[in-house]
Amino acid sequence: MFSFEEYVTPRDLREALQAVGALPTDGKVIAGATDVLPYAREGRGGDVHYSIVVDLSRVREFQGYELDGNRVRLNANVAFQAFLTDPVLREHLPCMPYCAIWFADDQVREQATLAGNIANASPAADGVPPLLALNADVELASLQSGEIRRRTIPIGQFILGPGRTAMRPGELISAVICESMRGYGGSFQKVGQRRSLVISRVSAVALVKTNAVGNVFEDVRLALGGVGPVPVRLHDIETMLIGQPITRKLVAEASVMPAERVASRSRVAYRRRVVTGFVEAALEDALVACGAPVPSAEQREAAHV
Structure with a gap:
């Protein structure tokens, strides 16, 4: 059961930061609430009760996105569905539509925010690997001496571990700022226990x-x-590929290298096999998306001989 004593819906960033700054230890900040509600409904958290819930869904500054040169500013309430339906975002962030289509279902995608996904800092979070590839920065806002202050931190430094981020007390994610990848081909591969509402392995x-x-x-x-x-992020494999002629054999060779990066405590051998296939498939799909020829089954087989 999910319950609370007070429900606050700030309308602008200052109000939101004031509310978060005064939040007691048994309070909760939500945006889409797509993690909190299932957690309570399914009983995993027992009776989930908060003294105060701060709902960020109506904060003006958190709505929409902006293009600025080669950067795309995704304000904090941009939901995953936007990456499927907005043609500008599809053009400038070409891996995100493939990520979004795998993300839960239509109803959840309409509510679930990218900022909320990364704030949870789950090792299985769908939104973080694309943001690493997009060289994204996380913008954090706070109130200091009555003034709104902002700082940015690269996404790779923001996620510290499972459930841990570099966000300080009183801060909120105000935006995620990505490089525009217009003209690139994008791809996202994912596997889990089921096809619908799948959580990434x-x-x-x-x-x-x-x-x-x-x-x-x-x-x-x-x-x-x-x-x-x-x-x-696989910087060394990127360096190996950049400037090289595109061949199926090179793609196959590159796909084997990341297997040793698997550091999970569970099903390591399985994950290593999957990683090899996924890196190869991701590269090939991205090449196809930017106009390179589709490899035949015979070419794929020959590359592994």
């Missing part, structure tokens, strides 16, 4: 840009989730 994301004729890797971004306490 392993996920992989790829962003690829080729040269004008489509036969050389001009830029590559790769990241993995679910393989350890925090998602990881």
